[in-house]
Amino acid sequence: MKKFRRYLSTLSIIFLILLLVFQSKNLWLSFDTKDKNTKTVEDVNEFLKEILTPQRIVANLGDREHYMTTDLSEYWKKTAQDISEKLQKATSDNLKLIDTEEYLNLQKKKSIVFKFSSPLSGSVFVNLIGDNRNSNDINLSVDSIYISDLGEIYISGIKNFYKLMDIKVDFPIDDIIDEVKEKGIRSINFYEAYGIKKDIYIPDEDYISLQKVSYISGLYNLEEDKKSTLAERFLNVPIDYIREITVDGKNTYIYENEYLSLSYDGMIEYSLESLFDVKARDLNKSLNRAVEFIAQKTGISSGIYLEKIEPCNYNENLGYRFYFNLKDGQIPLVLPSKEHSFIEIDVYSEFVKNYREYYIRKDDNPIYKKEKIYLKKIHKIINKNKDLFKNNSTMDILNSIENLNLVYLIFSDVKAAEPTLAYEILYMGNIYYFDTETGNLMMVR
Structure with missing residues (x-):
């Protein structure tokens, strides 16, 4: 009989884990296309x-x-x-x-x-x-x-x-x-x-075929019950124990020394205000904790990559700030903001001090088909925009390019909009984004 009870208990735990995974998939939409297998967080x-x-x-x-x-x-x-x-x-x-x-x-x-x-x-x-x-x-x-x-x-x-x-x-x-x-x-x-x-x-x-898709703020018009579910997950207590303040389109949830805010334009911000003591940096432990936090709190299991790592300090505590960006397939998605990446998280060993995410999702009714996008030659784009580079010769400019990638630029927040395919060119410490079809400058960082 004891073995049977243990068996039932094990089945119950497995069921609860599967239910949690299922709920996370309902709230957080996958960045993979529909014709690919949906991924879940295994470990x-x-x-x-x-x-x-x-x-x-x-x-x-x-x-x-x-x-x-x-x-x-x-x-x-x-x-x-x-x-x-x-x-x-x-x-x-x-x-x-x-x-x-x-x-x-x-x-x-x-x-x-x-x-x-x-x-x-x-x-x-x-x-x-x-x-x-x-x-x-x-x-x-x-x-x-x-x-x-x-x-x-x-x-x-x-x-x-x-x-x-x-x-x-x-x-x-x-x-x-x-x-x-x-x-x-x-x-x-x-x-x-x-x-x-x-x-x-x-x-x-001359052309590249890419999937056509639109993105929109993941929090715009999000139902209150789903916001409550998100608050429960971040603060790890039932909603009845959480205090909520709503001001100017922002919901702030408070439990003891933890704070979560959700803005209609897609910004998620979490902070831990309790004391902790971490006097030595541990990169592997901090990165493991960062990824674990993202997986558990947001349900994200794919579609992001580690952009960079920086050491950070807080009240003499030593940790790391991790910057993560999103990708469509493997093409990076770039915000028109100079300030932050899609995800920034400050971790001090096992303590997550701050988390900020610009949450976007694919539109509810995307068109899952590929389209041909024209690719203007790089030297022609440079030649067209010489005034941006102090009118140096095209070859001199090409010689000074440090890196070049194809990326998606996203300029919309609460309205669904298709990202623009752009060349991301690192030149003399600045990053230039040019529309691949027209060669027009889109943004400089």
């Missing part, structure tokens, strides 16, 4: 792997023959563990620095390259992709991982390039190359296009 490790998925994969077949796609999650799932295990063996002794020209010439050989939206700390990368949280002496940033057809590994980050000596991956890349070629967009790099020795890829086609 912190799985979410971290999702967060650290590269933005795109490049298949190199030869000189001026490269194919690039953002549809790469299946390839990353197959290879990430192996890559992590190999990178965990990297030390200052077996990383050989190579020059830029040598690395660019490697792009002419059969290979694949995983490229990230922003550089990640090497130690954070290898510890969070793999199952082991071990220490290593890698002191570099990782923004690209190159795998040759012989399994050789090259790492690039912040203008430096390295070969991992005497260590190779175990998986073949032929099938990946064939599939990326089939569905990717043909591309060339700056070296091939302009003779500029930079690891920057640009489309070599």
Whole structure:
């Protein structure tokens, strides 16, 4: 009889967990398209792997023959563990620095390259992709991982390039190359296009096919019962114990030393005002806690990536501020604001001091179809906007470009609006956004 009771108790717990997952999916809409499997939060490790998925994969077949796609999650799932295990063996002794020209010439050989939206700390990368949280002496940033057809590994980050000596991956890349070629967009790099020795890829086609979708504030016209559910989840008590204040379109919920505010324009803000004592920084523990908090409180299990990490202080306590941004597929979504990312969270070991999220969701009636978007050539866009760059020559401007990506810009909040595909160009410390079709300047940061 006791065993039967324990069995019923276990079933009840499982049921409650499934119910929680189901409720979170009803409140927080997935950023994945409808034709893909809905993801649920399984554990912190799985979410971290999702967060650290590269933005795109490049298949190199030869000189001026490269194919690039953002549809790469299946390839990353197959290879990430192996890559992590190999990178965990990297030390200052077996990383050989190579020059830029040598690395660019490697792009002419059969290979694949995983490229990230922003550089990640090497130690954070290898510890969070793999199952082991071990220490290593890698002191570099990782923004690209190159795998040759012989399994050789090259790492690039912040203008430096390295070969991992005497260590190779175990998986073949032929099938990946064939599939990326089939569905990717043909591309060339700056070296091939302009003779500029930079690891920057640009489309070599006139059009790109992307899913058409609209976004809207996730809190605009949100029902009161769902706001209460959100408050209960953040403050971890029933709504009857929570004090609520509503002023000028903002709902503020208070329980003891915790505060949550929800604004109609989509801003979620949480703060913890109780005392704590954290005198030493622990990056892995803080990042684990940040991801756990996001998963538990918001139900988000996909569609975000880690943009950057900064140390922060509060009353002599030491922690980290993590910046997360959203992506549609693997294309980053960029706010027209200079102040913040989609998610900012301050964590001091296991304590979350502040959380801020600009919550948007896909429109209730999106059109799930692909559309062709024209891609104006980069040099033509630069030539059109020379006045922005002190009328320097086009080649001088191209030479000074530090990075270039395709991103989505979102300019609406309470009304549904389609994001605009734009080139994000890092030039002389500023970030310029140009409409890919017209070449017009959209925003400068």
